[in-house]
Amino acid sequence: MSVNQQTVEETKAQIRGLVNEIAALAKSGATAEEFYPELLSRIITALAAAGGAIWLLDDDKQLKLQYQINAEPAILVEDTEDSVRHSRLISRVANAGQSLLVPPYSGTTDGDAQGNPTRYLLVLGALTHDGHNDGLIEVFQRPDTAPETQRGYLRFLEQMCSLAAEWLRSQKLRSLGDRQTLWQQADSFARAAHESLDLKETAYVVANEGRRLIGCDRVSVAIKKGRKCKVESISGQDTIENRSNIVAALNNLATRVCAAGEPLYHDGATEDLPPQIEEALEDYVDQSYGRNIAVLPLREPMRKLGAEEDTGAAGEIDRDNAHRGEVIGALIVEQIETDIPREIFRQRCDLVYEHGTRAIANSQSHSNLFMMPVWRSLGRATWILRARTLPKTLAVVGLVLIVALGLTFIQKDFNLSAEGTLEPTVRRQIFASVDGEVVDVLVKRNDVVKEGQLLVQLRNPDIDIQLEDLQGQISTTSAELAKVIGQQRISRREIDRADLLALQGQEGELRTKLESLGKKLELQMKRREELEVRSPINGVITTFDVENTLRSRPIMTGQVLLEVADLDQPYELKIQLPEKREGHLDQFIKQENISDELKVTYIMQLDPTMDPLEATLPIENISPRAEAHDEHGAVIEMEAIPSAESLQKMAPPPGSSVLAKIHCGRRASGFVFFHEIWEWLCKFFF
The missing domain is CATH 3.30.450.40 (GAF domain)
Incomplete structure (x- = not known):
């Protein structure tokens, strides 16, 4: 080859x-x-x-x-x-x-x-x-x-x-x-966007369905309110935390772009942007990490003048100036990691914009109609007047009318609820008369004690020291006095008159000093006796866990050590009526001209299933002023006299909590059931 x-x-x-x-x-x-x-x-x-x-x-x-x-x-x-x-x-x-x-x-x-x-x-x-x-x-x-x-x-x-x-x-x-799939998605998006006239629902659909149509990472819809824009919906989020930094930055960016009135497409370069938009954009990008961001001002479609006669009140949209109307919000499209070509990205953004801006404008116009929530509710309620539901409607109206008449004309006992405690009328709190330290506690709770019985033994080393000191001073003074008296007897005839008078004066001083020391000794002996705490009355110890509370504890003068109550004597019912209910009580007393006593029923909180017990509340036992209370704010204190016969069977422990009802006559059932709700509404709308 x-x-x-x-x-x-x-x-x-x-x-x-x-x-x-x-x-x-x-x-x-x-x-x-x-x-x-x-x-x-x-x-x-x-x-x-x-x-x-x-x-x-x-x-x-x-x-x-x-x-x-x-x-x-x-x-x-x-x-x-x-x-x-x-x-x-x-x-x-x-x-x-x-x-x-x-x-x-x-x-x-x-x-x-x-x-x-x-x-x-x-x-x-x-x-x-x-x-x-x-x-x-x-x-x-x-x-x-x-x-x-x-x-x-x-x-x-x-x-x-x-x-x-x-x-x-x-x-x-x-x-x-791809185009067939896109048109199917666009058709689905258009149907969903125009399905509702509620502004929030429309914004939610535009954000979520628009994200699927564009194929981006996130779509947000901001609505212009006054001069500022507020993010109404973010794709993939059911709720929006308006206080978060990223939402605040997005609100600021949408506000500034809407103020400029021109679309913003950001792919990383910010050289040609106005300073105010550049600042807001950089602030948002720093938090969202978006690579491609498009902020499109939503404009209300303009209507052709004079088209109402042919096309209805809405008029015909002016296609030539469709995007020259008033700015009503912004559509924000974000892509963090994108593989969508720029042309396709913008075409799909425009497609979402075209349907989204009209759907949001229609929803906003519908929502801004005067009293629209009321008309919408009335429109939804018309079904109750249709032929099939009219008998049921009349039956329900009749039932409501009967209930209303019953609540108005049927009388019911009107009682004021209050909390209280059962206390013996004869009870004594035992105070410490002197400072000391508890040496021994000889009783415990529920022990029966007699008057004068030793309850607590105290110790005060200072008293013992003072007693020893006084006794020593008394012994010394007594010896000196005996010496002076002896000198007078021995030398009465051997000393002159001046020395005798001096001895007599010294004798008087020693006798006075001895008398003073004796009184001090008597006082200290009484103080030592007060270290023995004794019961002032016959009764029962009512203080809880006396021994663990007092043993080896330093005591100050005037401190309460324990309480003794005579349970054989009658009880008294101390009631604490919330101040907000006092007006009903005063009104009842004045209307009925009551000057003696009111009827009270109560139950023990330790056994709410028991039959109510009775008591009487003398008018003079109602306090004329309110007192501060930890739970109810301010209360009116009252002292009722419970029936002795009912308490003899119960033998309740002192301080037992009760739920009391003060009877204030009869009032309409509706007032009895709902007066507190009515009073709360009056305070709320004051």
Whole structure:
């Protein structure tokens, strides 16, 4: 095999490899950004061409350059004579769907002049499938080749165009499928957005369904209230914490964008933004970490003037100025990690915006109608007057009327509830008369004691020391007095009168001192006797856990040690009536002109199932002033006299808690049942 023949075979093998690569690339799911460069570079390599370009027809049948390699600069400059002639040439070929070889510097010279203004041979391969023209592939080839070789270029390019057309066909099918899915999602979104006229529900639907339609991370809806915007809904959140930093920053951003009135698309660059928007945006991005953020001011659709007669009160929307109305809120779309192309992202944002702004505007107009909650409630209540439900409605109304009449005309006992305690009338609190320390506790709770019985033994070392000191002083003074008296007897005749008078004076001083020391000793003895705490009456110890409370405890003068009560004597019922109920009691006393006593019934809290016991409340035992109370605030203290016969069977412990009812005559049942609710409402709406 010759060298030339070997080179030809290697070239053919290389071309076959390139063709196989192009075929595999066409069958792959490559995107346009991946497919066009790979396809064109392999075609140029296979044909050993100078360059090439891929042109596709848009919806208006106009060619758009998709990708080029070393294309002639003259044909890429717009509005030049060469570029116009070239554009007419490739447009005719693409719309005709036929491949063509065009020599360099060739063309027509008529009114619609077209041709090849370049120095290359143009190999134009049409992209067609199923009778549809999609565009063409243009290859810039050297013109100094044989006609047969040029036709080979064209056949090869046609084969590559057929592979590329298959890829375009699959892309169109995929695009149609995506578009069909998008329209289904858009239809579902539109139905959901316009389903309710409640503003909160509409904002919630726009945020959540809009997020699904766009395919982003988060969508929020802010409603303008006055000059500020407040976030009404955030996708994926049932409630909004308005005090959180991120919500406050979002409110600020929406407010400033709405004040500017222009949409904001942020993809990281903030150089061209106004300072106030840039500051709010950076503050929000620092907390939300959003990569792409779109803030779209929601504008109320404008109505055409004079259209009410034909289209109703709402009027017809002015499509030309649909987005020039008053700003009513903002739609905030956020994407943290995005793989959505910018064009698709903005198209879907616009789609959500179109339906969302109208749905929110309609809901806001509906909600702002005068007394709309009342009319809505009345409208929902009309079902009760329909034919099937009318008998039931009349029955319910009749029942309510009967109940109301019963509550008005049926009388019931009106009682004022209060808490209280049962206390013996004869009871004594035993106080410490002197300071000391408890040495021994001789009784415990519920012990029966007699008057004068020793209960608690105290000790005070200071008293013992003072007693010892006084006794020593008395002994010393007595000895000195005896000495002076003895000197007087012995020396009465031997000393002169002056010395005798001095001894007599000294005797008087010693007797006075001895008398004073004796009184002090008597007082200290009484103080020592007071260290023995004795019962002042016959009774029962009522103090809880006396021994553990007092043993080895230092005691101060006046401190309560324990309590003794005589349970054989009558009890008294101490009642604490809340001050808020005193008005009813005073009103009853004045109306009935009661001057002696009131009737009281009570039950023991230790046994609420027992039969009520009776007591009488003398009018003079009602305190004229309120006293502070830890639980009820202020109370009126009263002392009722319980029936002795009922208490003899009970034998309640002193201090037992009771629930008492003070009888205040009879009143209407409705007042008895609901007077406290009525009084609370009066205080609440005061």
